[in-house]
Amino acid sequence: MVGIAAWGAYAPRLRLSRKAACAANAWVAPNLMAKAKGERAMANWDEDALTMAVEAARDCLGPGDGRSHVDAITFASTTAPFADRLNAGVVSAALTLEKSIAGADVTGSQRCGLTALAQALTSVRGGAAKNALVAAGEHRRARAASAQELDFGDGAAAFLVSADGPAAEFLGHGVVTDDFVDHFRSADGEFDYNWEERWIRDEGIVKLVPPAIAAALKQAGLEASAVTHFCFPSTFNGMGATLAKRCGIAPEAVRDTLGSVMGEAGSAHGLILLAHALESAKPGDIILAAQFGQGAEALVFRVGEGVASGRPRRGVTGSLTDRKEEANYLKFLFFNGLVEWDKGMRAEKDNKTALTTLYRNEDMILGLVGGKCRETGVVQFPRTRISVAPNNPGVDTQDPYKFADRTARVLTYSADYLTFSMAPPNHYGMVDFEGGGRIFMDITDVDPGDVDTGLAVKMMFRLKEVDEKRGFRRYFWKAVPDRAAAAKPAALAAE
Amino acid sequence: MAAGIKDKVAILGMGCSKFGERWDCGPDDLMVEAYVEAMKDAGIEASQLDAAWFSTHIDEVGTGKGGTPMSIALRLPNIAVTRVENFCASGSEAFRGAVYAVAAGAADIAIAVGVEKLKDTGYGGLPTANPGTLQPQVMPNGSAPGNFAQLASAYRAKHGVSREELKRAIAHVSVKSHANGVKNAKAHLQKAVTEEQVMNAPMIAEPLGLFDCCGVSDGAAAAIVTTPEIARAMGKRNLVMVKALQLSVSNGSESQYNQWDGSYFHTARIAAGKAYREAGITDPRNQISMMEVHDCFSITELVTMEDLFISAEGQGWRDVMDGFYDADGKVPCQIDGGLKCFGHPIGASGLRMLYEMYLQLQGRAGPRQLHDPVFGMTHNLGGGPSSNVCSVAIIGQEGA
Numbered sequence: 031m032v033g034i035a036a037w038g039a040y041a042p043r044l045r046l047s048r049k050a051a052c053a054a055n056a057w058v059a060p061n062l063m064a065k066a067k068g069e070r071a072m073a074n075w076d077e078d079a080l081t082m083a084v085e086a087a088r089d090c091l092g093p094g095d096g097r098s099h100v101d102a103i104t105f106a107s108t109t110a111p112f113a114d115r116l117n118a119g120v121v122s123a124a125l126t127l128e129k130s131i132a133g134a135d136v137t138g139s140q141r142c143g144l145t146a147l148a149q150a151l152t153s154v155r156g157g158a159a160k161n162a163l164v165a166a167g168e169h170r171r172a173r174a175a176s177a178q179e180l181d182f183g184d185g186a187a188a189f190l191v192s193a194d195g196p197a198a199e200f201l202g203h204g205v206v207t208d209d210f211v212d213h214f215r216s217a218d219g220e221f222d223y224n225w226e227e228r229w230i231r232d233e234g235i236v237k238l239v240p241p242a243i244a245a246a247l248k249q250a251g252l253e254a255s256a257v258t259h260f261c262f263p264s265t266f267n268g269m270g271a272t273l274a275k276r277c278g279i280a281p282e283a284v285r286d287t288l289g290s291v292m293g294e295a296g297s298a299h300g301l302i303l304l305a306h307a308l309e310s311a312k313p314g315d316i317i318l319a320a321q322f323g324q325g326a327e328a329l330v331f332r333v334g335e336g337v338a339s340g341r342p343r344r345g346v347t348g349s350l351t352d353r354k355e356e357a358n359y360l361k362f363l364f365f366n367g368l369v370e371w372d373k374g375m376r377a378e379k380d381n382k383t384a385l386t387t388l389y390r391n392e393d394m395i396l397g398l399v400g401g402k403c404r405e406t407g408v409v410q411f412p413r414t415r416i417s418v419a420p421n422n423p424g425v426d427t428q429d430p431y432k433f434a435d436r437t438a439r440v441l442t443y444s445a446d447y448l449t450f451s452m453a454p455p456n457h458y459g460m461v462d463f464e465g466g467g468r469i470f471m472d473i474t475d476v477d478p479g480d481v482d483t484g485l486a487v488k489m490m491f492r493l494k495e496v497d498e499k500r501g502f503r504r505y506f507w508k509a510v511p512d513r514a515a516a517a518k519p520a521a522l523a524a525e
Numbered sequence: 526m527a528a529g530i531k532d533k534v535a536i537l538g539m540g541c542s543k544f545g546e547r548w549d550c551g552p553d554d555l556m557v558e559a560y561v562e563a564m565k566d567a568g569i570e571a572s573q574l575d576a577a578w579f580s581t582h583i584d585e586v587g588t589g590k591g592g593t594p595m596s597i598a599l600r601l602p603n604i605a606v607t608r609v610e611n612f613c614a615s616g617s618e619a620f621r622g623a624v625y626a627v628a629a630g631a632a633d634i635a636i637a638v639g640v641e642k643l644k645d646t647g648y649g650g651l652p653t654a655n656p657g658t659l660q661p662q663v664m665p666n667g668s669a670p671g672n673f674a675q676l677a678s679a680y681r682a683k684h685g686v687s688r689e690e691l692k693r694a695i696a697h698v699s700v701k702s703h704a705n706g707v708k709n710a711k712a713h714l715q716k717a718v719t720e721e722q723v724m725n726a727p728m729i730a731e732p733l734g735l736f737d738c739c740g741v742s743d744g745a746a747a748a749i750v751t752t753p754e755i756a757r758a759m760g761k762r763n764l765v766m767v768k769a770l771q772l773s774v775s776n777g778s779e780s781q782y783n784q785w786d787g788s789y790f791h792t793a794r795i796a797a798g799k800a801y802r803e804a805g806i807t808d809p810r811n812q813i814s815m816m817e818v819h820d821c822f823s824i825t826e827l828v829t830m831e832d833l834f835i836s837a838e839g840q841g842w843r844d845v846m847d848g849f850y851d852a853d854g855k856v857p858c859q860i861d862g863g864l865k866c867f868g869h870p871i872g873a874s875g876l877r878m879l880y881e882m883y884l885q886l887q888g889r890a891g892p893r894q895l896h897d898p899v900f901g902m903t904h905n906l907g908g909g910p911s912s913n914v915c916s917v918a919i920i921g922q923e924g925a
Contacts, residue, residue, distance in 0.1 A: 375648040379666075384658035395662050410781045412663075418781040442679045442787035442910075445731040446671030448650060455731065458665030459675060460911060466783055470911055472665045478731070483682040494662065506663055 032155045033195025033331065037305045038089025038342040040082050040167075041185040041292050041349035043475050044356045045069035048180050054359040055175040062177060070293030071183040072356055073169050075365045075452035076474055076493040079107040080117055081505065082186035083167030083298075084124045084491040089342045090163070090188035093435035097125060100190070102132040102159040106146035106166035108215070108297050110135060111503050120505065121165050123396035124491045126432060132159065140323035142166075143187070143297040147304075148329055150191040151200045162191045168296035173221050174368050181265040183293020185349070187301035196336025198308060198317065201252065204245025206325035210234045231266055235322050236276065242326035243277050243318065250330040252316060254278035257330075259311060261285050261303035261319040265294050279318070291350055297323070304329075306346035313337060352513065365452065376450040381497040383504050393430065398489060398507045400467055401428030409466030431467070433489065434507060437515065438463045440485040445478050457481050461509050472508040486515040529803040533628045535756040535764040536920065537749045538567025541880040544744035544868035545713040552581070552588045552642040553598035555745035559873070560599050560638060563747035567634075568759065571599070574749075575632035577606040580619035580639040581872035582907075585652050587642045595638055612907025613821065614772070615639060616746065616875025617916035621770050623750050633755055639877075640745035641870035650741055651871075670738050671730035672909035673822040679787030680828060684839040692732055694842035695823035696723035699736045701851050702820065702859045706866025708893040713740040713868030737823040742868025746876035748883075753923070765886045768900065769803035769919040771796040780911040792915035793832035793904065800917040801834070806900065810835050813856055813919075814898035815885060817878035819906035820863040829904055830858070833917070852893065860885065860893050875905035875916060882920050899925045 052059075052066035073082065083105055091097060103125075105118035112120075118133040136146040143166035150162035167186035172178035191200075212230040213222045239262070247254055260283045262270040270284040285307055287294065295302055300321035307317050311333040320328035344352070356362065363369045393399035394412045401413030404427045408419040411433055417424045443459030450456075457473040459481070473481055474492055487509035494506040540562025542555045550558075564571070579595040581588050588594035592606030609618040616639035623635035646652045651669055665671075681691055700720050706712040718736060726734035756764055773792035779785040797809075806812045813835065820826035830841040835856055836849070844850065850858035861867050861881040864874060882901030884890040900921040907914045 375646070376650075376653070379653050381661070383662065387658040388662060391659060391662070408782070412781075414777075418777050420778050420782060420784075442675035444667075444671045444674035444678065444733075446667055446674070446729075447727075447731075448670055448729050449666055449668040451666070455728075456666060456671070458667050458671065459678070460780070460787055462783055468781065468783055470664065470780055483678050495666070504662055 031194055031199050032151060033191070033199040033334065034189055034197045034308070034340065035161070035192040035195045036090050036092070036190040036197065036340040036342065037188065037308055037345070038086045039185070039187045039302055039305045039344065039346040039349050040085035040089060041071040042073045042077050042082065043352055043354050044072040044074060045353045046072040046359070046362050047355055047357045050357040051180060051359045051362065059175040062175070062180060065177065065180045068290030069355065070180065071185050071295070072362055073184040073365065074475060076508070077169070077184070078111050078493060078503070079109045079167035079169045080111050080120055081491050081493060082169065082184065083107070083165040083188065084121050086167065086186035086188040087121060087125055087163060087165040089344045090190050091125065092343065095432055098128055099161045100127050100131060100163050102150065102153065102162040103127060104134050104136055104146040104150060104162070104164045106136045106143045106164065106297055107168055108137055108140065108142065109169045110137060120396065123392055124505070126393065126397040126399060140297050141300065141321040141327040142323070143301045144319060144321045144327040144329060147189055147191070147301060148203050148327060150189070151203070154191050154193055155200070160193055164189045164191065166298035166301050168298040170296050171221060171366050174363060178222060178224070181289070181294055183295050185292060185295035185302055186298050187305045189301065196334045197340030198331035198333050198337065201332055202246040202248070202250030202330040204242040204249065204328040206238050206242045208238055208325045210238060210324060227266060231269065235264065235269060236272065239273055239320055239322055239326040240277050242328040243320055246318065246328035246330045252330065255280060256316050257283050257318045258315040259283055259285055259307040259317040261300065261307050261317065263287055263294055263299035263303055263321055265289060302346055308333065308337060309341060309345050309347050311337060373450060379450070380499070381495040381504065382500065383497060383502050395506055397432065398434040399430050399432050402431035403427045404429060411467045411469050433463055433467060433469070436463045436465055437512065438487050438489070438509065440473070440481060440483055440487060440509070441468065442483065443473065443481045445481070461487060473510070474508040475510040480511060486512040488512040530624060530628055530770050531768050531803055531805065532753065532766050534624045534750050534767045535753045536767070536883055537569070537634065537751045537756055537761065538563045539748050539880045539883050540566060541711060541746040541877055542744050543711045544742040544870060546644050547743035548644065550743060552594065552640045555642060555743060556595060556598045556638055556640045559745040559747040563636070563749050567749040569634065569749065571602055573634050574601065574604055574636050576604055576623070576626050576635045577601060578619035578622035578635070578637045579606050579608045580610065580615035580637070581608070581641055582610055582612060582615050583641065583643065583652055583654055583871065585655070586645040588640065611914045613819065613871050614875055614905040614907035614914045614916045615872045616877065617903070617905040617918060618875070620748055620876055620879060620918070621772065623748065624767050624770060627750050627752055634749060634751045636747060636749045637876060638745065638747045639873035639875065641872040642743050643741050643870060644743050668730060670733045670822055673825050674730040674733045675787060676828055676910050677732050677824045680824070683786055683788045686842060688732065691842060692724055693720065694845050695737055695827055696720045697845050698820065698823040698826045699723050699865055702863045702865035705852055705860050705893060706862030709862050709867060712862040712866050713742040714862065714866040733822055733824065739821050739864035740866065740868040742870050744868055744870035744873050744877070746873040746880050748876055748879060763887070764923045765883050765920055766923050768921045769800035769917070771800040771803065772914060772916045774914045775908065775912045777912065787910065789828050790832045790906065790910060790913065790915060792913055793829060793906070793917070796915045796917040797833045800919055804900070804919040806919070809833065810856070813900050813902050815860055815882065815895055816856060816858045816902045816904065817861065817863065817881050818858060818904040820859055820865050821869060821906070825906070826858070833902070833904060857895055860895060875903065878903035878905060879918065879920065886920065886922060
């Protein structure tokens, strides 16, 4: 029974208030005031499609050292940070997956998230893979004062497909490929170029999506009326309902696009809606997930008895809860590189990355893997040939030891206003891990006053620096407040 | 333990440039300023120098690498010049090299010169030093104040000191140094400040405000050392003797092993303990007459008072508030203004600290002269709390 074994999701914590964005642009784009409702997920400066996909994948796989069962990884995005460097390889290294696994990037269309999931399902069904991981992340840029700026949202989702996927059984797949150019972004282009909405809706979505849905339902051997959850991302009002009506899907099956709470995360959004549906679905429910983009992709699933066990810690539901309103529209522009601002001379620091050094230390830098001494049990970061244990500096006694999923606490910190930061003050400090080991590291997703000695933190994969001169991006792990852990003692006290 | 350096080497002469924003001077000019004073003080010619040590930290501005910048600037007679670099403790390293050469008999007279020309960066604060290829891929993008500010958070947590109490105590550290700097014509900053001014200054790295940070200065300092026998043969009396020279270097245990609590300097305690043993000092709180410590930031000085075993652990902030380290206190600290006000031209700072102790021991410190000092201690730190090099030197009166 090929299907979904587990899923995960991620939306950045910051939510740009559309009211704030529209108010800032009302002088030039008063027509956008109609969109001044709700909020969109906004990546922090140190998040991109890759980092968000890693977080969604971690949510999907869950904590733990055992990830050797994953034998294929696909990264889907139209905003992958690298055009020629396997982005899936970065995700794989961050997740400390085996080197022997298959890896691929899928891109080129807004439907590529569902394409990647379809390929994983087909691959597992065909026996080419046993446990295929799909991670999609999207961080789309749009011009200031555009409708897209308000409609888009940043986010990611991940799915683990297996031969006995207990969360949802894969029933059918339908696809249409047609060079319908509703919008495009050239290979070296920064922004989308969009055609008229009415044409996209009437000639594109309404005509190209139903055949894909019909094909998927036919393969599933189901009538459209059997669908209990219809996931269709669109920034056009009521598009899902229009399609449902045309396809014979019950109107109550049409799911919310989450546009008002997070915006549309491009090629990741079909997967995000599918994940969101799974989080509330009951065994036996039929989920239809479709997405438009130079044709359409449609997938049909039957929710399994194992849906509860596949439910992630955070998921879409948790991601939507963990939010912080950002009413500073200028910050959004800064984070998205839409303003030439004076970064000061300290920002002139050359961020050239020695690729040799990066590869030598791949598991340390990308996987946050340290060492544990076989003789003393002492845990340390980084792993070194001579153990740090003061009274027993064994030589070559360390085994790899993963830190990424361990709980930790802040030992020392400061909020640094002097050093260059995209989000000053730059917080960093010594972080002590439960079970041993400590790392002097950046602390992100915090405001002044959030950090103190003893603060519970968790690890997140983030952008360390962007080498603007060469276009390289440096990734490492950062500490973020474990707000769930911090909330626990208070909840207990309340009891 | 080895016999140690005590009383084997005497300081023959010292010199120190005016510290500050020396827009008109390059590093060579600064070196000449300190060198000329030191040579005059020693009463020797360049031909009498057997070997030289040269300390400078930052390569990105200043002299560049190697021993040639010093040899060329001072027109040394083709003698050995060894460039040393050990973060902000580089100056103490130059001194250590020269002293050890004399003690070993490899040189009769040796010179140590430290210099840093920082004000060629185009902005305030320290330039970024090259951290190699691995560190920038993992270490936070921080500044020196942000690194040292870490101490405050740990000190507060460990000793139960409130934010307000600690902020005021470190403010007093700076107020005291500013008061001392007023009496030093060579100091970068010669202006008194109030506690309120310090506490209300713009935040640099929480909880350190502008006045919690030392000056970023240009400057140079020099020391000429020889054996006591040669010094006496040259007619010198009341020699200032080297009593102890210790250096302790982090091995990663603070930053990688879960034991150090972040509130103190592991290396400083080791270096201080060894230095006291080497100098034969058993009761530092009562025997040390005065100190120049590495007050790069006010919080550094405060915890150092405990690391040098002058204040009891957790009590340093109280001693500070009691005026124990003020000019009229029991153990005056930073009587020349310290890094805070004399300034911090990195490669010169260790030698500048010794310069003040030397002047005080010779009774030549002018308006800031202390009464009959016997032992002067310097503490010169490089790196940050979790990974550093710490140099502790004690010099003192002949026969003490």
